Amino acid sequence: MTEQQISRREQNKLETRRAIAQAALDLARTHGMGGFTAEQIADQANVSRRTFFNYFHSPEEALIVSTESFLDRAEAELAARPQNEPILDAMIAALAATTKVENLKDCGDLFRMAAGNPDLLGTHLLAWERAEARIISAVEHRLRDQASTLYVHALVGSLLSCAKAAMSEWASSETADSGNDNNDAQSLENSIVATLTMLRDGFSRPFS
Amino acid sequence: MTEQQISRREQNKLETRRAIAQAALDLARTHGMGGFTAEQIADQANVSRRTFFNYFHSPEEALIVSTESFLDRAEAELAARPQNEPILDAMIAALAATTKVENLKDCGDLFRMAAGNPDLLGTHLLAWERAEARIISAVEHRLRDQASTLYVHALVGSLLSCAKAAMSEWASSETADSGNDNNDAQSLENSIVATLTMLRDGFSRPFS
DNA sequence: GGTAAACTTGCACAGCGTGCAAAGTTGCAC
């Protein structure tokens, strides 16, 4: 954890970005998806409509911040695994660790909201696609000359599909309990490990 | 192959739809992605802008027709496999057969165009997502009580990710040759079978 | 041929997304 030198300018921008994302999330929860405009988000965050579009390309983009930090976390955790660890074990450990991310509940909400709104779903899928490209680069670098491009693309695509499946299942069966976030995080982790183990050992083994 | 009773109305609608999709594809090839509007597509297809939007929700949607028939084909081929065949062998055979689809080259173009245009990519990903949901239903029905929901979601997601990886690789290394489409189809089929075999047997086996 | 249903079209309108230039902030050197 390197102590970053953050100028006042950077701080302000981060704070504005955070405020906009929070405003968008609040509006989505109160008005429902599709029930608000970029202008309303901007107003709620106390910036102009134009400034909103300086930070996000679309109203939907403002909602997927939690997923992006989840995916950033996955990438970082993977990079932190030892180089000699088998790639699939490294992936399982890395994805399991993502459940420690701060705003995990927001990710769940996002999955639920995206299920009912094509625009949001498309934006959400794009975020996963961008993360996939980054992880592919990292894995290609890690396995240089040990694996074909096709292998790496298929592997990373499947990895993220399995993670998505686990999160989707977890999100749809999430309790509305205010308490025990730990239980939730643990059950998600179990699902992720379960799907990735199938991936490692082959899907033709006995079904769980 | 059931002989369909198609009324004049249905014929006209199909023809209009085909004309619009073709116009969109032509414009994309000549003007490049993002270099044309819904109105231009409509003009080229000799319909009004409003009619264009009766057929497609967005300009991008008009471009992904070839991918949708590819995915429809995958779904149909899978449904046609014998019930007692192991699910992964059925999937491999079904996806391999999709390379016989008519407009395979258009699919390749689409992959290339989507790589450079987020809007088109998002729409493309949505089409795969919709197909995923349909295939999940089919597989859940086929494996009723033999597999958990999580298993089926992870499996089908991975299946399509592997197919996507194969198509993406194939599209990016496609020759501009006018001739031998068969060679192209065969090399795509080989890639698809290769990735799905990894999926069946587990990605921790020796890399190809 | 006439009628009902289905399809097309024009119009209007709300919202998205961006280029541009003017106004307001912040960082830094003196």
Next chain:
DNA sequence: GTGCAACTTTGCACGCTGTGCAAGTTTACC
């Protein structure tokens, strides 16, 4: 602390998307 350079916010204008609505046109069927 003054002033300048770099950066950020904002308003404005503009073209495009996507949809409801009502009037016009085509098709099916009797």
